[in-house]
Amino acid sequence: MTKLGFLSFGHWQDVEGSRTRTGADVLLQAVELAVAAEEVGVDGAFFRVHHFARQHASPWPLLAAAAARTSTIELGTGVxxxxxxxxxxxxELAAxxxxxxxGRLQLGISRGSPETVIDGWRAFGHEPTAGESxxxxxxxHTDKFRRAIAGEGFAPxxxxxxxxxxxxxxxxxAPGLSERIWWGAGTRATAIWTAEQGMNLMSSTLLTxxxxxPFDELQAEQILMFREAWASAGHDxxxxxxxxxxxxxxxxxxxxxxxxxxxQVEQRDQVGMLDGSRSRFGRSYIGAPDVIAAELARDAAVQAAxxxxxxVPNQLGVEFNTRILEALVKHVMPVVDAEVAPSIA
Known part of the structure; x- marks a missing residue:
């Protein structure tokens, strides 16, 4: 059975039509959406992390607040x-x-994505060592973090x-947290590296x-290569x-x-340049629930994951997004789960 989660970028801006006009609005509504999503049967509440932007930033207060208000839904980041x-x-914060x-935390991490600032991590006090990108x-940083949550000692x-x-x-x-770390991979090569490291794979609507x-076939190939590399690595x-x-x-x-x-407009993949690389962006699924369900049932990557x-369009508020999620739980996911995953040529 495929788990269903929502991913919120946490946009907020004081503009017409926005129901998240302040940073407080977006945080408080994020907690309420996690509560509501759990009530309608959604399996996960995930939040994007961006710095120097009017979006979700450091995730720990939000995740902890949502954890205290819920009991079954997974809580995570992407990424x-x-x-x-x-x-x-x-x-320490993750534990x-x-x-x-x-034990419901599912942490998605990665090397980051295009930002609104230049090298913002330098302002946070981080500099690559000589010869390091x-x-x-x-x-x-990931290696040290993972060794720390696995119990390795660092200070005498x-x-x-x-x-x-x-x-x-x-x-x-936090027992078990080490097995609930995900890496956001944008290429097939990174997916293989992720498997070798023993991290779960998080793949978005963008491949670099x-x-x-087609996007779904490329992503399904990425997933297949990840699973093969995982098996070869012999993780337990x-x-x-x-x-x-x-x-x-x-x-x-x-x-x-x-x-x-x-x-009403045909949705297609998009191909463009991002950070100097030719990238493929996945299409959107918009329409009646039964139409969306049939399309997702033919999506090779959805079936492989x-x-x-x-x-979710978080600026439209909690009630709006709850209705969307409930429709997916009731009318879309049962059809997706009923399909047999297609083979990858």
Whole structure:
């Protein structure tokens, strides 16, 4: 059975039509949407992380607040830019948040994405070492973070205080968190690296490569290569894979008002240049729930993944997005789950 989660970018701006006009609006509504989503049967509440932008930023207060208000829904990120992170501080925050959630945290991390500022991680106090790129730095931060949440010691103990000089781990520790770390991979090569590292795969509506095949087929190939690399690595637990999609069911006058015209236009993949690389962007799914369900049932990557994250128009508010999510739970996902995953040529 495919898990269904929502992914919110947390946009906020004081403009006409926005129901999230301030930073407080977007945070408080994010918690309420997580509560409402759990009530209608959604499996996950995920939040995008961007710095220096009017969007969700450092995720820990939001995740902890949502954890305290919910009991079953998974809570996660998609994704944390590891170039900005102090690995040990992040390990403490992640462990505490996971304990508050009783083990429901699913952390998506990566080397980051295009930003509204230039090298913002430098302002956070992080500099690559000699010969190291910012991507290398992100992976180094990731390695240290993962070793910390796995219980490795980093600071020598004070014998006068604790009777030993052995290296001490961060506290608290959160059992099982190490297996709930996801890497946001934009290429097939990165997916293979992710599997070799023992992290789950998070693949979005953007791949920073293009082979000429439709987006869903390219993404499904990425997933297949990830699973094959995972099997070859011999990890002792099963991996998870998520894909993101923009899905907007037309279910009433309000959804028709906002998205009806878009639904009348044929939705196709888009190909363009991003950060100097030819990239492929996935299409949107807009229309009646039964039409969307049939289209998603033919989406090779959706069928190959175990988790589908739906990007939500958060500026339209909690009630609007709850109705969208409920329609997906009741009318779309049963059809998606009924289909047999197609083979990859």
């Amino acid at each position: 944390i830019d590891m170039r900005y992170e102090n690995p040990l501080a992040m390990a 505490q948040t996971d304990l508050i959630s009783a 910012d991507a290398d730095m992100a992976r180094a 103990g004070n014998p006068q205080m604790i009777g030993t000089s052995a290296l001490q781990p961060i506290q608290p520790q 490569e293009d082979t000429g095949v 637990h099963s991996p998870r894979v998520s894909v993101s999609r923009s899905i907007l069911p037309i279910i009433d006058d309000e959804t028709e008002y906002y998205f009806g015209i878009q639904g 175990d988790t589908l994250l739906v990007t």
